[in-house]
Amino acid sequence: MNLPLQGQLILAFTRIGLLGFGGGPSMIPLVHAEVVKRYEWMSEDDFSDVLAIGNTLPGPIATKMAGYIGYRVGGMAGCIGAVLAVTLPCIIAMIALLGLFMRYRDERWINGMSQGVIPVVMVMMARLTWDFWAKARSSLGAIATVVLAVVSAGLMYGLGVHPGLIIGALLIAALLRPEPKQSTRS
Amino acid sequence: MLYWHLFLAFFIPNIVGYGGGPAIIPLVENEIVGHYGWMSSQQFAEVLAIGNALPSPIATKMAGYIGYHVAGGPGAVIAVLATVGPSLLLMLAALGVLYRYRNSIKVKSMSSWVRPVIMVLMGYLTWTFLDESLINSGWLPTLLIGAVAAVLLNATRIHPALVVCLGLASGALFLG
Numbered sequence: 370m371n372l373p374l375q376g377q378l379i380l381a382f383t384r385i386g387l388l389g390f391g392g393g394p395s396m397i398p399l400v401h402a403e404v405v406k407r408y409e410w411m412s413e414d415d416f417s418d419v420l421a422i423g424n425t426l427p428g429p430i431a432t433k434m435a436g437y438i439g440y441r442v443g444g445m446a447g448c449i450g451a452v453l454a455v456t457l458p459c460i461i462a463m464i465a466l467l468g469l470f471m472r473y474r475d476e477r478w479i480n481g482m483s484q485g486v487i488p489v490v491m492v493m494m495a496r497l498t499w500d501f502w503a504k505a506r507s508s509l510g511a512i513a514t515v516v517l518a519v520v521s522a523g524l525m526y527g528l529g530v531h532p533g534l535i536i537g538a539l540l541i542a543a544l545l546r547p548e549p550k551q552s553t554r555s
Numbered sequence: 556m557l558y559w560h561l562f563l564a565f566f567i568p569n570i571v572g573y574g575g576g577p578a579i580i581p582l583v584e585n586e587i588v589g590h591y592g593w594m595s596s597q598q599f600a601e602v603l604a605i606g607n608a609l610p611s612p613i614a615t616k617m618a619g620y621i622g623y624h625v626a627g628g629p630g631a632v633i634a635v636l637a638t639v640g641p642s643l644l645l646m647l648a649a650l651g652v653l654y655r656y657r658n659s660i661k662v663k664s665m666s667s668w669v670r671p672v673i674m675v676l677m678g679y680l681t682w683t684f685l686d687e688s689l690i691n692s693g694w695l696p697t698l699l700i701g702a703v704a705a706v707l708l709n710a711t712r713i714h715p716a717l718v719v720c721l722g723l724a725s726g727a728l729f730l731g
Contacts, residue, residue, distance in 0.1 A: 386611040390716060396612065422653045425662045428569045428642030429576040429614040436643040437650070448647075452639055459611035460619030460635065466605055467620055478731035483597065484692045485726015486604040488701035489719055491684035492708060493607060497577050498681055501674040508667040517671035525675070532585055532676060536571040536669050543664035 370446060377408060378447050382435050382454035389431065389455075396431045396455075400438070410442045431455060557626055558633050564591060565618050565637035573666040573673075576614040579638075581676030583617060584683075593625050596683050597691070608719040614638050692730055700725055 381403040389396035397420065404410050411419070423433045432452055439451025473479045505514040524530040568582030580603065588596050606616045615638055622634025646653075656662050688697040700722055707713050707721070 388610060389612070390610045390714065418654065418657070421657050422650060423646065424575075425653055425657060425665065426642050426645050427572050429579065429612045429638065431576070431612040432615060432639045433642055433646050436639070437646050440647055448643075452643070456611060456615040456619070456635065456639070459609050459616050460631065462609055463605060463616045463620045464623050464631070466609075467602065467624075470601065470605070476731075478727040481726040481729070481731030482723040483601050483726065484688070484730045485696070485700060485724070486719060486722040487597070487600045487684055487688040487691070488697050489704040489722035490600045490603050490607070491681055491688060492701055492704040493603075493715070494580075494677055494681040494684060495705075496708060497580075498674055498677040501578075501670050501677060505667065505670040505674060509671070514671045514674075517668070518675050521672040522675045522679075526679070532582060532672065533567045533571045536573075536672055539668045539672065540571070540573075540665050543668050544661050546661060546664060548660055 371443070375443050375446060375450055378439055378443050379450045379454045381408060382439070382451045383458065385431075385435075386455040386458055397434070400431070400434050404438055410438065558629065560591060561622055561625055561630055561633050562637045564593075565622075565634045566641060569614070569638050570641055571669070573669040576612050578669075578673045579614045580617070581673065581680045583614075583621075584680055585676065587621055594621070596687055600684055600687065604719050604722070608716040692726075696730060 385396055385399045385403060389399055401416060405413060405416050419434065419437055420430075423430050423437070426433065432455060435451040435455040436448050440448035443450065470479065470483070474483065502514070505517075509517070521532075521535050524535055525532055564586040565583065568579045568586060572579040572582050584596070584599055587593050588599050594602075602617060602620055603613075606613050606620070609616060615635055618634035618638040619631045622630035622632070624630075626633070653662075685697070688701075704718050704722060707718050708715060
């Protein structure tokens, strides 16, 4: 095993994990800076292909990229090292911070803190909702988006259907849709 | 059995969660708060707040902490594996096939057709937090903190982690 290389992989993805504020998608430029610019493990084209393919699969993008790039550069050990480096430090910080928070939650001011932060989280969630609306409208159009939203809301909250089932059905429908002939083989 | 439920609670959202980490949030909430009842929506909001204030992907931080909260160290490992593992294995196994079809309209439709459903779940979660805040803090603090946060997040370049800290601080000073 090439130990210096494994060390570089872990270092690169630890930096990405610690500097990547704002969730997975905001980390993509950081991954690019380390992998393409600093260490030159991949070309620009390879990187954008990996990104495009990562986006066609479910699950968080940052760990998919870390795992795949780690695997390409350093085999299975590289894959595990890169995923741990990008996730572990902040999981530990999270458990420590929230553990402290829960222990003192009977203190009045700590309890106040947990109430004061809820409107902030609400606004962040509202912004994400709006982002998804804007993206859905630009790819599907407003009418299709509203119809899909109303039907799925009725199924989930009216009839209690599990959201996973609705999404699963939509994914299968997308795979079964007829493909226009000219755009397939390019 | 608990470990198996914990695995499922993170495996399902991550396998259907198209649209990156944030898309997984309302799906995980549905399992953790709605289905299994391991946390209240207030606790889930706190996890999101602290999670948004720290770097690195939100999905794995959420999984690590909630897994730990429900079943200790092994719980954290199981929840993180369920979050990271399946899509990473798919990516390693199917890269060649996916590469050929990456411009296919079918593959593109997958993420765009799922988006409105995720949007509904996110809207519902926004509503849950509003309701929670109105019950706990009343409408005036909710409106004030919410409006200030909305302006700071939308109209300035202030870091979201700082906005979370401001919310925590105003709560400590005025809502305790």
